[in-house]
Amino acid sequence: MENVELKEGDVLLIVDVQQDFLPPEGALKVPGGDEIIPILNSWIGRFSKLGLPIVASRDWHPEDHCSFIENGGSWPRHCVQGSPGAEFPDDLQLPASTIIVSKGTTKEKDAYSAFEGTDLADRLRQLGTKRLFVGGVATDYCVKATVLDALSNGFDVVVIKDAIRGVNIAPDDSIAALNEMERQGAAIL
Numbered sequence: 349m350e351n352v353e354l355k356e357g358d359v360l361l362i363v364d365v366q367q368d369f370l371p372p373e374g375a376l377k378v379p380g381g382d383e384i385i386p387i388l389n390s391w392i393g394r395f396s397k398l399g400l401p402i403v404a405s406r407d408w409h410p411e412d413h414c415s416f417i418e419n420g421g422s423w424p425r426h427c428v429q430g431s432p433g434a435e436f437p438d439d440l441q442l443p444a445s446t447i448i449v450s451k452g453t454t455k456e457k458d459a460y461s462a463f464e465g466t467d468l469a470d471r472l473r474q475l476g477t478k479r480l481f482v483g484g485v486a487t488d489y490c491v492k493a494t495v496l497d498a499l500s501n502g503f504d505v506v507v508i509k510d511a512i513r514g515v516n517i518a519p520d521d522s523i524a525a526l527n528e529m530e531r532q533g534a535a536i537l
């Protein structure tokens with residue numbers, strides 16, 4: 349798996365690599381989140397070179413979103429639509445052709461999975477996707493939820509282990525999330 353060969357039907361899915369999730373300044377920093385950017389860039393390079401599709405999901409909340417502590421949710425205010433914190437970092441080398449999927453876009457509903465309340469599954473089917481390579485944040489929330497939904501939608505999934513980072517509110521949360529993804533059928537690279 350380490351030197352996995354890419355082929356037609358492979359799609360790179362980058363989950364929520366946005367300023368607010370990244371050290372040093374993000375509102376909801378995921379420890380080590382900045383360390384995955386060069387790794388993702390090298391995967392972006394491989395996919396681009398082969399003309400394979402790249403999808404980037406983004407958390408894209410309205411100002412008054414229900415997941416924010418001030419509105420009774422569990423998270424500090426983050427990834428507000430159009431704010432600097434919701435931007436992809438400048439050093440993430442997303443090509444102009446990147447398909448962007450926005451989630452958590454309505455006040456009343458949160459969405460960890462990039463499939464939830466989005467047209468991602470249809471978009472991927474239109475692209476002829478067979479296998480998804482997944483990196484991003486957070487391992488224990490949006491990456492996990494996205495991977496599990498990808499599997500239940502019938503896609504093969506490869507989780508790029510060195511290209512994900514977790515919040516780890518409990519120290520083992522990311523390990524537990526990885527185990528769960530693997531148990532449900534994801535390959536861990």
Ligand code: VGL
Nearest residue numbers: 364407423485486489490
């Ligand atoms: C996420 C917490 C709140 C994530 C999004 O992208 O993992 N986590 N919103």
Ligand code: ZN
Nearest residue numbers: 407415427452
């Ligand atoms: Zn969120």
